[in-house]
Amino acid sequence: MYQVTSRPQPEVPMIHGCFQGKDIVSLDQFSVDDLSILFNVTGKMKQIAVNNEPSRILEGLLVALLFFEPSSRTFSSFAAAVKRLGGQTLEMQNPEAVSSVTKGETFEDTIRVIEAYSNAIILRHRISGAAKQAARAAEDVPVINAGDGNNEHPTQTLLDLYTLYERFGRLDNITGMMAGDALNSRTIHSLLRGLSLFGNNTMYILSPNQLSLSRDEVVSLQDRGLRLIEIHNEREIPHDCDFWYWTRIQKERFSSAEEYQQAQHEIVIATPELLKTYAKKDMILMDPLPRVESVDPAVDADERAVYLRSQIRNGLYTRMALLALVLGRI
């Protein structure tokens, strides 16, 4: 992998080759070398999962899944990752409803109680910054961010990057297109940030004008060395993309039904016709799911559509790898 020099100053410690015991709060903790280590382990995890090998890598360890916000996909993926490796889970979905939180307990106390029973905490929360707050509260066990509000969802980006890496054998010199709600999509922001770690990448951003990347975001990414080209129309789609990354527009973000309908009207959906006209033979079509008015189900049968094939499964494998590394078992 090719490394560019510009790098953010993270507020949580960099991994620097040592995953064991580290909180995983932000994608910015990963260097190119860290990703290289992780993806190497991910390949091994894939073998275990595909072959249904009984594994004892996490034997004797308890991983708490503390989901203050529902997310069936992320929850299932992390739970499966722990169990596939022979570990056990402590599962708490919606703990606000079933816990001491209702009696007025602070978030910090809840975290410290759960860490007393477990070897790691996987946290999902609707509030930005909750993962960092939990990481500070948990003195003895690592905290893994499974999405904190609009802030970060690092394992989503890790699986996206792995999907590209597995397909192309590299993460530099890639041309891609991301479509949908570029303004609000956490997955688009984070994947762009991840790709900016590597040299000579070009990304087209296809979105209605009102859902474009913010100017700050564009400047920040260009400063990191990423080539960004914003387009707003199907006819501007280039023919040489290595991948397309489609996202849904999020109804709950709009201030009025009219604005939502306007965006719906302007959004481009990935259809068989669109692929036929603009997509290369050896590209891949990704979607973080759930897909709602993003990718037409008629595309599913196309071999290039990986969202329900390798992409979703890579979420399992990268999380297995991350857990094995953070828990010091590999």
Next chain:
Amino acid sequence: MYQVTSRPQPEVPMIHGCFQGKDIVSLDQFSVDDLSILFNVTGKMKQIAVNNEPSRILEGLLVALLFFEPSSRTFSSFAAAVKRLGGQTLEMQNPEAVSSVTKGETFEDTIRVIEAYSNAIILRHRISGAAKQAARAAEDVPVINAGDGNNEHPTQTLLDLYTLYERFGRLDNITGMMAGDALNSRTIHSLLRGLSLFGNNTMYILSPNQLSLSRDEVVSLQDRGLRLIEIHNEREIPHDCDFWYWTRIQKERFSSAEEYQQAQHEIVIATPELLKTYAKKDMILMDPLPRVESVDPAVDADERAVYLRSQIRNGLYTRMALLALVLGRI
């Protein structure tokens, strides 16, 4: 076992002696020979469970329990079956509330995501036909129907048949009585269908007139070789039944409180007096549970009452057997 010739044309593939990888959607997939295989394995599973033998039969496998409708008994029974065999579960109760379903994801996409993380999906749903729909969506892993609306709940019938088979050593030449809401009870319909696979069985149906089997149902079962005798009054109960199968009337089925009260008034409840007057010494009294105005708790102490003894436990053993067979581990 004795096999009759008339057989339904199932819309899902017959098992034909090969359980591995098969979706289990309907009782109609089972031939007499398939039941024989299943019940043989069930006996072995009973030994494992009764002796608390640590088992590795499902080691390394993850079974998803996807319950779109609450059902604590079926959920617990399947979860226990997986864990008793050394497998692990991915548990999702009420996924509509905690998942991408709320963001507009289709049922098919949800199934395909879950299959990416698991080796089998056990599905409960309130909509008839959901199991078949899931079986079509899941390309890589088997789907087991744990009840889809008023349609089917095949493992309930398998455990009922096994309870009879274990007690009498056969499933032909049996005389039984089924009581309660014959019109609406899925368990009665399905058990009758199962018993019609075997020769020379006679079933009395005891219900208020307005809750009788439909004419279509009667004709269809008689065409399959079952002798059916409908009775509406306690005094018509024969003295030679090998088993009684009692079901509750389902309040939610009635269009008015008056109709429900009328049915309540006409329904016959299994009491110690009723057993004393009409039941053979060596018969068994079954109830699929929960029992509400079906079997009087005063009957519980009677040795012939098997609903809280062998019948409920046979649910565990038949599900263990089915999982071991479908997952190709036995």
Next chain:
Amino acid sequence: MYQVTSRPQPEVPMIHGCFQGKDIVSLDQFSVDDLSILFNVTGKMKQIAVNNEPSRILEGLLVALLFFEPSSRTFSSFAAAVKRLGGQTLEMQNPEAVSSVTKGETFEDTIRVIEAYSNAIILRHRISGAAKQAARAAEDVPVINAGDGNNEHPTQTLLDLYTLYERFGRLDNITGMMAGDALNSRTIHSLLRGLSLFGNNTMYILSPNQLSLSRDEVVSLQDRGLRLIEIHNEREIPHDCDFWYWTRIQKERFSSAEEYQQAQHEIVIATPELLKTYAKKDMILMDPLPRVESVDPAVDADERAVYLRSQIRNGLYTRMALLALVLGRI
């Protein structure tokens, strides 16, 4: 340990050195010798947990967690205890919402169904006496009370006693102070009862006048040989306590907002200043958690504050020990 002669007449069988198969409903089942056995095993369990030793002590066993009332801490602690010992759990939180209970099933039937699938039932319920009722219904497997209304929560007291025992090497000749809502706090009542089993203990009770222990309670405890001194003011706190045990006042107990505010005003909170003025160097500060206006978080850094350190962890270790003993695996 030193044993006093006065002993209550329990309504459930005493343990008398034999834990295997016993229902654990009340603290009153434990003699001094039983506590000695339990605490000895607890020490071994601590080693297993601290070292993350893979354990097979509960291998092949299924423990049902039947929580009719939410309690994330107790739920997590019991679930972790089972899993740390290599057992598996059947988890049912809020079964009233997701089960046959909604169809009108009796509590006894629910218990009997769950016992058919499991090797032990851990029950949490909002109704006093539910644990004893469940113990009577479950004929084949032991029931462990994880809190039934205002009645008992024996494992909370076991962990509190173990925390004192581990720190001081004895449970007699101890001087302590309990603060908060002495009238309503189940944990205070139960710990006082436990300490009354041992000789020469002196307990100060610090509470607003309207939240004092009831006269009946005081008399009953004094009859059992405990020295009780009620105080209502910070300045009455003695300087020689071996431990402080702080509890929150429970808003839901007050008939009006005014009464609650009055109590809030009179309550003493454990602050760094309070410890500096009144606490010995080698005492410990306990809190059953959650803490809400009981212990100031500024105290957390003080080494004497054990609530988020050994006390919470001892909950895990004592429950591991109890399960191993009751299930006959140690």
